[in-house]
Amino acid sequence: xxxxxxxxxxxxxxxxxxxxxxxxxxxxxxxxxxxxxxxxxxxxxxxxxxxxxxxxxxxxxxxxxxxxxxxxxxxxxxxxxxxxxxxxxxxxxxxxxxxxxxxxxxxxxxxxxxxxxxxxxxxxxxxxxxxxxxxxxxxxxxxxxxxxxxxxxxxxxxxxxxxxxxxxxxxxxxxxxxxxxxxxxxxxxxxxxxxxxxxxxxxxxxxxxxxxxxxxxxxxxxxxxxxxxxxxxxxxxxxxxxxxxxxxxxxxxxxxxxxxxxxxxxxxxxxxxxxxxxxxxxxxxxxxxxxxxxxxxxxxxxxxxxxxxxxxxxxxxxxxxxxxxxxxxxxxxxxxxxxxx
Numbered sequence: 001x002x003x004x005x006x007x008x009x010x011x012x013x014x015x016x017x018x019x020x021x022x023x024x025x026x027x028x029x030x031x032x033x034x035x036x037x038x039x040x041x042x043x044x045x046x047x048x049x050x051x052x053x054x055x056x057x058x059x060x061x062x063x064x065x066x067x068x069x070x071x072x073x074x075x076x077x078x079x080x081x082x083x084x085x086x087x088x089x090x091x092x093x094x095x096x097x098x099x100x101x102x103x104x105x106x107x108x109x110x111x112x113x114x115x116x117x118x119x120x121x122x123x124x125x126x127x128x129x130x131x132x133x134x135x136x137x138x139x140x141x142x143x144x145x146x147x148x149x150x151x152x153x154x155x156x157x158x159x160x161x162x163x164x165x166x167x168x169x170x171x172x173x174x175x176x177x178x179x180x181x182x183x184x185x186x187x188x189x190x191x192x193x194x195x196x197x198x199x200x201x202x203x204x205x206x207x208x209x210x211x212x213x214x215x216x217x218x219x220x221x222x223x224x225x226x227x228x229x230x231x232x233x234x235x236x237x238x239x240x241x242x243x244x245x246x247x248x249x250x251x252x253x254x255x256x257x258x259x260x261x262x263x264x265x266x267x268x269x270x271x272x273x274x275x276x277x278x279x280x281x282x283x284x285x286x287x288x289x290x291x292x293x294x295x296x297x298x299x300x301x302x303x304x305x306x307x308x309x310x311x312x313x314x315x316x317x318x319x320x321x322x323x324x325x326x327x328x329x330x331x332x333x334x335x336x337x338x339x340x341x
Contacts (some may be wrong), residue, residue: 036319
């Protein structure tokens with residue numbers, strides 16, 4: 001236990017296996033390897049921003065699990081919340097997109113040490129002692145019934161101890177379907193305990209069982225935010241990105257945040273041409289916003305930082321956003337693209 005942590009992130013640490021270049025999966029017999037996972041990505045990014053971030057998770061008791069622990073330590077993430085158990089490492093395979101062919105992800109997580117671990121393996125009252133924020137996403141409960149129960153245990157402990165909860169919707173239909181889990185009901189219970197939610201109108205429609213049908217995307221999200229604040233008394237902020245995909249390697253990104261009481265903050269758009277890797281962009285956005293809140297920024301400054309961090313992730317291969325605060329601030333300041341010397 002480390003009581004000095006700013007944020008504890010609960011989720012499965014994964015190995016990502018990516019087809020090289022623009023190849024189809026296994027077009028050639030080579031795959032590029034890195035570590036990732038939604039909550040892990042956020043913890044690494046927050047550590048790079050100078051915060052005391054930890055990961056609570058279950059790793060397989062083998063060389064792969066120990067390599068994952070070493071990788072997190074490499075980036076300054078606190079690993080005292082990691083446990084080892086019998087089982088395998090969760091994997092996912094990425095086939096990058098190119099031209100008119102979208103990227104495609106294939107999960108291989110069934111029977112992983114994380115999925116099979118008992119729901120009470122982590123003592124959450126002990127794990128969250130002295131922590132400011134617990135972060136988790138909709139991916140964690142989607143992995144299986146044990147991890148769903150563990151996620152509910154985690155947020156219940158957070159509420160008991162006055163730890164704020166950050167929740168990223170991240171609905172993964174394939175994972176829920178694999179074990180016939182009731183995704184909307186479980187996600188609704190998690191969101192009911194959140195102080196900060198990274199969700200959009202589709203997430204709110206899913207958990208509340210209602211549609212938001214305005215043709216204007218901004219109006220749909222505004223209506224969804226109003227419904228979310230009415231339904232979830234703990235919720236104080238709801239944030240998301242707007243993404244326009246002009247092509248596989250040309251995106252446009254902006255952000256919006258709603259606050260209880262009717263507040264709304266929006267950012268301008270960044271055009272991202274020559275996208276290197278968009279995986280983890282949402283986690284980078286979430287980490288950027290949490291950095292802003294932890295650092296005492298006002299809502300507009302925090303949202304600007306979040307969108308800029310998310311944009312820079314598109315230039316970094318792999319799941320992790322490895323840029324630091326100076327790079328994000330330079331982008332916000334309008335820094336040019338000349339070589340820095």
